Amino acid sequence: MTTAQPPIRELPAPATLGLATREAFRRSANELLDELAEGEGRLVVDLSGTKEVDSSGLGALVMVQRHAVDRRQQVVLRGVSAELEFLLVLTKLDDLFLFETSRPNR
Secondary structure, eight states: OOOOOOOEEEEEOOSEESTTTHHHHHHHHHHHHHHSOTTOOEEEEEOTTOOEEOHHHHHHHHHHHHHHHHTTOEEEEESOOHHHHHHHHHTTOGGGSEEEOOSOOO
16 A cells, blocks of 8 residues: 655745745745645745845745644745754744755764
């Protein structure tokens, strides 16, 4: 018996996730979550090309996560830089998200 994988939508984050880009990013993320059936699926936010995230960008990520929780879905962060990971830990937001790691386990 094989278990079906949950449907996945992917969204590349902008190079700078901040005041100027947060609304368009949040809107795009929520639209992708809304395409999935409630209670199913995950949104993978690809941050590998993101060089800067400010407080409004963190706020946008949190708002997307809240929308996903309301719909019983998951948000996975891919390609998180060491700097962003530190920022998420420092602000105690790291527990809100799942992280996809591309680094091999040691």
